[in-house]
Amino acid sequence: MTEQDVLGLVRKNILHLSPYSSARDEYQGKEAIFLDANENPFETGYNRYPDPRQTVLKQRIGRIKGVVPANMFLGNGSDEAIDLLIRAFCEPRIDNVIAPQPTYGMYEVSATIQDIEVRRPLLNKDFSLNIDEILNVADMHSKILFLCSPNNPTGNCHSKIKLQQLLERFNGIVVVDEAYIDFAPEKSIMPELKNHPNLVVLQTFSKAWGLAGLRLGMAFANKVVIEILNKVKPPYNINVLTQHAVSEALTRKATTRKWLNTIIEQRGVLIEELRQLKAVEKIYPTDANFILIKVGDPKAVYDYLVKKGVVIRDRSKVALCEGCLRITVGLPDENKALLKALTNFA
Ligand SMILES: *Cc1c(COP(=O)(O)O)cnc(C)c1O
Helix, strand or coil, X not given: CCHHHHHHHCCHHHHCCCCCCCHHHHCCCCXXXXXXXXXXXXXXXXXXXXXXXXXHHHHHHHHHHCCCHHHEEEEXXXXXXXXXXXXXXXXXXXXXXXXXXXXXXXXXXXXXHCCCEEECCECCCCCCXXXXXXXXXXCCCEEEEEEECCCCCCCCCCCHHHHHXXXXXXXXXXXXXXXXXXXXXCCCCHHHHHCCCCEEEEEECCCCCCCHHHCCEEEEECHHHHHXXXXXXXXXXXXXXXXXXXXXXXXXXXXXXXXXXXHXXXXXXXXXXXXXXXXXXXXXXXXXXXXXXXXXXXXXXXXXXXXXXXXXXXXXXXXXXXXXXXXXXXXXXXXXXXXXXXXXCC
């Protein structure tokens, strides 16, 4: 697919949209008397609007990710990027998106809010991608294919070869959601960005970086896609606090690395210990910071754990996940408490 092909996928009203030009878009100098944005002149630390282009933050993220700001979009969580992609590419009641199941729920919610049909082919039994199923449900109105790797709630990475095949064969935008990539032995698919203008890679500060409360997500893509996202985003979507706090967090790479190692190590401990428990019928392989397990009576296990003060996620109603519970890897003591409670489950 070429950049021109990608532009052909954009909704016509969006392609021709002249975006809102904020006061800070029009004047970007630093030293001045700012009487352009109707702000309150008294200093509170937050009386000025944030940088709508997040220039400093993007440069810092770019250094870590090896991406220039022109190929980067920042959203109020990756959830905002998901929503904007759907609104930019999908014509309500005409276009559709494809989300192989089971997967992250926000693709479907965001699409449904826009009255966009969601096509839901199943993953294979081992949660790998079924390329034929996916391409079979696709038609000329299928604008976005959402692939999550490592996948939530199953935990597995999808094979690079299959992702590549879909990038070549699907005639729309392919979103690869890598929210959990830092926990995986697999490398990011980002190097493929230069070969595929239809590829969008989502990452987030909510998981490995420990900043879910700040709401910052990243979309990496060809500049054509990034320009479209910048056009449709709210002008000040990333607030001043978030821009500063994430810039600051980026200087603590060693600490983040240490957390990551502890979480990965604890994941191994949890898997070993869960294996010993009678209540646990199956533990699915995971490349993320959570573990999907299968039990005989998921509701009973869930309720029992809640009574013991441990909250996990019941995924047993989700396609292919009958009897399944999803457990996030916590601190060593939290994991011990979970195991102790599960051991006592009759
Ligand atoms: C947690 C998660 C995200 C992160 O969303 P944010 O809005 O960035 O917090 C994205 N995708 C998946 C699959 C997730 O599980």
